[in-house]
Amino acid sequence: xxxxxxxxxxANPPVPQPAFILVRPQMGENIGAAARAMLNFGLTHMRMVxxxxxxxxxxxxxxxxGAAGRVLDHAGVFATLPEAVAxxxxxxxxxxxxxxxxxxxxxxxxxxxxxxxxxxxxxxxxVLFGPERAGLENExxxxxxxxxxxxxxxxxxSLNLAQAVLLCxxxxxxxxxxxxxxxxALAGTELATAIEVEKLGDHFEERLEAAxxxxxxxxxxxxxxxxxxxxxxxxxxxADVQTLHxxxxxxxxxxxG
Amino acid sequence: xxxxxxxxxxANPPVPQPAFILVRPQMGENIGAAARAMLNFGLTHMRMVxxxxxxxxxxxxxxxxGAAGRVLDHAGVFATLPEAVAxxxxxxxxxxxxxxxxxxxxxxxxxxxxxxxxxxxxxxxxVLFGPERAGLENExxxxxxxxxxxxxxxxxxSLNLAQAVLLCxxxxxxxxxxxxxxxxALAGTELATAIEVEKLGDHFEERLEAAxxxxxxxxxxxxxxxxxxxxxxxxxxxADVQTLHxxxxxxxxxxxG
Numbered sequence: 249x250x251x252x253x254x255x256x257x258x259a260n261p262p263v264p265q266p267a268f269i270l271v272r273p274q275m276g277e278n279i280g281a282a283a284r285a286m287l288n289f290g291l292t293h294m295r296m297v298x299x300x301x302x303x304x305x306x307x308x309x310x311x312x313x314g315a316a317g318r319v320l321d322h323a324g325v326f327a328t329l330p331e332a333v334a335x336x337x338x339x340x341x342x343x344x345x346x347x348x349x350x351x352x353x354x355x356x357x358x359x360x361x362x363x364x365x366x367x368x369x370x371x372x373x374x375v376l377f378g379p380e381r382a383g384l385e386n387e388x389x390x391x392x393x394x395x396x397x398x399x400x401x402x403x404x405x406s407l408n409l410a411q412a413v414l415l416c417x418x419x420x421x422x423x424x425x426x427x428x429x430x431x432x433a434l435a436g437t438e439l440a441t442a443i444e445v446e447k448l449g450d451h452f453e454e455r456l457e458a459a460x461x462x463x464x465x466x467x468x469x470x471x472x473x474x475x476x477x478x479x480x481x482x483x484x485x486x487a488d489v490q491t492l493h494x495x496x497x498x499x500x501x502x503x504x505g
Numbered sequence: 506x507x508x509x510x511x512x513x514x515x516a517n518p519p520v521p522q523p524a525f526i527l528v529r530p531q532m533g534e535n536i537g538a539a540a541r542a543m544l545n546f547g548l549t550h551m552r553m554v555x556x557x558x559x560x561x562x563x564x565x566x567x568x569x570x571g572a573a574g575r576v577l578d579h580a581g582v583f584a585t586l587p588e589a590v591a592x593x594x595x596x597x598x599x600x601x602x603x604x605x606x607x608x609x610x611x612x613x614x615x616x617x618x619x620x621x622x623x624x625x626x627x628x629x630x631x632v633l634f635g636p637e638r639a640g641l642e643n644e645x646x647x648x649x650x651x652x653x654x655x656x657x658x659x660x661x662x663s664l665n666l667a668q669a670v671l672l673c674x675x676x677x678x679x680x681x682x683x684x685x686x687x688x689x690a691l692a693g694t695e696l697a698t699a700i701e702v703e704k705l706g707d708h709f710e711e712r713l714e715a716a717x718x719x720x721x722x723x724x725x726x727x728x729x730x731x732x733x734x735x736x737x738x739x740x741x742x743x744a745d746v747q748t749l750h751x752x753x754x755x756x757x758x759x760x761x762g
Contacts, residue, residue, distance in 0.1 A: 285668075290658040315661045350742050357679060398675075399682050404544040404572045411542075411671055418655075418672055422614060425656055452752070461755040478748060482739045491735060495713055499756055502716040 266363050266373040266420065267324075268413060269295040269332050271388055274380045276301060280311025281410035282377070283319040288414070289421030294323040295374075297332045329376070329388055334443035337371035338363070339480075341392035342412050343384045344405065351481050352394040359396045360419040371439050375416055380409050390476040391442065393483070440489045448489050449479050455496055523620050523630040523677065524550040524581075525670060526589050528645055531557045531637045537568025538667035539634070540576040545671070546678030551580040552631070554589045586633070586648055594628035595620070598649035599669050600641045601662065609651040616653045617676040632673055637666050697746045705746050706736050712753055 268286055273279050273296060283294060299305060303325045312320050326332035333339050340359050354362065363373045376392060378384035389395065398407060398415055407415070440448075453472055462468035482488075525543055530536050530553060540551060556562065560582045569577050583589035590596050597616050611619065620630045633649060635641035646652065655664060655672055664672070697705075710729055719725035739745075 284661075284663055287661040288657045288663055313663075316663075350744075352740075355679070355682075399678065400545045401547045401678075404541075406541055406545060406570075406573075411668070414668055414671065415675055418675070421656065421658075422612070425612075456752055456755065459756045459758075461752060474744075474748065478745055487731075488735050491731065495709070495718060496756075498718040499712065499716045499753075 262424075263364055263367040264370075264372070265291055265293045266367065266375055267293040267295050267336065268416070269297065269329075269374050269376050270299070270409070271297045271329060271332075271376055271384060272300060272379045273377075273409065274300045276305035276307030276309075277311045278380055278409045279305060279308035280313075280316065280320070282413040283308070283312045283316040283323075285410050285414035286417050287316045287319055289417040290424075291417050291420060292319050292322065294319050295332050296323055296325045297329050298327060299325065300379075329391055330442070330446045333374050333376075333391060334441065334446070335372055336374040336442045337439040338366050338394075339374045339376060339392045339442055340394050340396045341376045341378075341384055341389045342396045342398075342416065343378065343389055344397070350477065351389075351392065353397050354394055355399055356396055356416050356419040357423075359394065360416065360423055362394070363420065364423055366439075372441070374442075377409060377412055386473060390473055391446070391480055393480055438486045440484045440486050444486065444489050445479050445484060448484075448492055449476050451493060451496060452479075455500060520621060520624040520681075521627075521629070522548055522550050523624065523632055524552050524593065525673070526552040526554060526586075526631050526633050527556070527666070528554045528586060528589075528633055528641060529557060529636045530634075530666065533558055533562035533564025533566075534568045535637055535666045536562060536565035537570075537573065537577070539670040540565070540569045540573040540580075542667050542671035543674050544573045544576055546674040548674050548677060549576050549579065551576050552589050553580055553582045554586050555584055556582065557636075586645055590631050590633075590648055592629055593631040595623050595651075596631045596633060596649045597651050597653045598633045598635075598641055598646045599653045599655075599673065600635065600646055601654070608646075608649065610654050611651055612656055613653055613673050613676040614680075616651065617673065617680055619651070620677065621680055634666060634669055695743045697741045697743050701743065701746050702736050702741060705741075705749055706733050708750055708753060709736075712757060 268282070268291060270279060270282060273282075276299075279296070279299065286292065286294060296303065301307075304320070308320055309317055324332070340354075340363070359375075363375070366373050375396065376384060376388060378388065396416065398412065400407065453475065456462060456475075462471050484492075525539070525548060527536060527539060530539075536553070536556065543549065543551060553560065558564075561577070565577055566574055581589070597611075597620070616632075620632070623630050632653065633641060633645060635645065653673065655669065657664060710732065713719060713732075719728050741749075
């Protein structure tokens with residue numbers, strides 16, 4: 249322990265924490281290191297999607313030590329990403345491949361500011377971290393509302409999993425000790441949760457499939473991914489999701505009637 | 506490499522870099538990891554005081570890989586701290602034991618802000634990092650003008666050497682990048698124009714009208730308005746608009762076919 253000293257006690261009333269979600273993590277040691285990095289800044293809500301070596305993982309526990317072990321004890325483990333983010337209203341994906349995706353790309357600073365505002369407004373936030381070697385797949389990023397990209401030296405970008413977690417946790421903590429971020433104008437509206445957006449995507453995909461939209465076959469997967477990205481990129485409210493379901497249903501009712 | 510993407514190019518003219526000084530570092534691996542952490546944010550001026558295992562250290566080089574190896578190649582190695590900081594006008598010490606010393610104690614954020622101001626004014630700045638196990642001695646801190654203390658969770662302060670370096674380097678870099686363009690980095694994509702969104706709205710409204718969606722009559726106007734608001738609130742690209750037109754057309758083609 250080199251540095252500690254809580255220079256500033258939290259200034260604002262605590263807001264609900266984001267969930268940090270490790271997607272298909274490979275090494276137990278890195279899971280443990282991620283738990284430590286989170287807890288350094290008071291974050292305790294970890295989730296995992298399909299950890300390579302199963303769960304629980306003794307190497308993760310050995311690495312995490314003491315209080316960080318309790319972060320692991322309480323971690324939620326899910327088989328798929330859609331399950332892991334089902335209850336989340338806003339999902340950030342940490343990735344290097346932000347540039348070719350049409351989603352907001354934010355620095356950790358901006359992202360955690362946004363996360364704090366959303367959390368303060370009662371919206372559940374998640375941050376995704378990809379596997380050590382390859383990072384998040386396009387399939388994963390398609391489930392996210394925005395991308396977090398650390399502005400590193402383009403000639404030497406070499407952050408590992410625990411470092412990426414550390415920087416995001418640091419930003420969350422840093423902003424909690426400073427003046428309040430401006431609040432988003434979410435007055436009276438509720439953002440759709442990820443599971444609601446996922447089901448909306450399913451509904452459209454299913455009906456469009458039946459209508460022969462995904463043609464030719466060779467392009468079908470890419471078209472489906474684009475469509476998932478389209479929905480997740482939109483700041484959809486619950487009411488929007490209901491409207492879009494209703495539109496599709498009504499058109500089909502007329503068609504089939 | 507999990508995260509990269511230089512979202513923001515440096516906005517200000519570059520100011521001279523601070524020297525990051527590892528004081529009596531123990532493990533070569535940690536020296537290499539510190540070099541990597543620095544270079545992630547463009548910092549290349551490393552110094553060392555009396556590294557335990559001598560210098561050069563093959564383990565440090567193995568850990569540092571590529572460009573970070575060059576940071577080590579150029580690192581200055583000194584027998585004592587006073588020699589290492591001899592040319593520096595302002596020295597920060599990272600330490601957990603700030604509270605009993607009568608020196609300014611700063612967060613990394615505040616410290617790097619100060620460091621930038623000093624550097625811009627032509628003052629040479631150094632940041633000291635202590636040995637892995639015990640951190641800086643009081644003797645070392647006595648050479649510093651101010652203390653950097655990371656506001657970590659007091660119940661779990663567990664930053665290691667490379668993490669402390671990473672957070673200070675991150676803060677240096679963060680403050681050097683442009684005032685966060687929270688811009689949607691819509692790389693290579695074009696947002697739809699208002700007229701395109703208007704026509705998309707027309708298309709849906711027309712087809713939904715034909716499908717009997719706007720029912721009952723008394724609510725039709727309000728429903729249409731909501732739908733217009735839904736489209737205009739979404740950050741639609743040109744490609745999105747084409748996709749949405751295409752979806753609607755394909756579903757109707759099947760219906761009419």
